[in-house]
Amino acid sequence: MKICKVCMLGQSKYKCPTCLIPYCSLPCFKKHKVIPCSKPEPLEEDEVCKTGDSRLETNDDKPCYVDVQSEVLERGQLQSLASSNEIHDITKNEELRRIIRKVDSSLDPEKELEQAMEDESFFHLAQKILDTIGT
Numbered sequence: 847m848k849i850c851k852v853c854m855l856g857q858s859k860y861k862c863p864t865c866l867i868p869y870c871s872l873p874c875f876k877k878h879k880v881i882p883c884s885k886p887e888p889l890e891e892d893e894v895c896k897t898g899d900s901r902l903e904t905n906d907d908k909p910c911y912v913d914v915q916s917e918v919l920e921r922g923q924l925q926s927l928a929s930s931n932e933i934h935d936i937t938k939n940e941e942l943r944r945i946i947r948k949v950d951s952s953l954d955p956e957k958e959l960e961q962a963m964e965d966e967s968f969f970h971l972a973q974k975i976l977d978t979i980g981t
Contacts, residue, residue, distance in 0.1 A: 850868060850874055851868050851869065852874035853869075853874050860875065865883035865885060923978075927975060927979065932974060936970065939967055
């Protein structure tokens with residue numbers, strides 16, 4: 847359960863679309879917006895991977911929206927990705943990791959993903975992911 851970071855009392859149900867701070871209600875959102883906020887800076891590699899593992903970790907605080915429910919991966923597909931040594935090895939590439947962070951932190955991730963697909967290493971990763979999940 848996440849607590850509203852504005853009133854520190856209510857259970858947060860929403861996140862600010864700009865800075866992703868959790869809040870519980872419209873009054874808290876309006877109170878938060880009195881002071882302009884900004885999009886958080888993307889984390890640097892050493893901040894993203896604190897465990898010493900070279901795999902990218904997720905940011906569970908970041909909201910995730912899926913327009914087409916059939917595009918959500920099943921648990922078995924996610925486990926296949928997590929256990930793939932080939933994907934693990936591919937994602938050690940620093941330039942590829944930079945591209946992934948750029949897509950992840952973009953205000954327009956679909957446009958950024960289109961541009962990323964022009965990069966050979968990113969395209970290779972995308973193809974390997976699709977092969978691994980059986981698409």
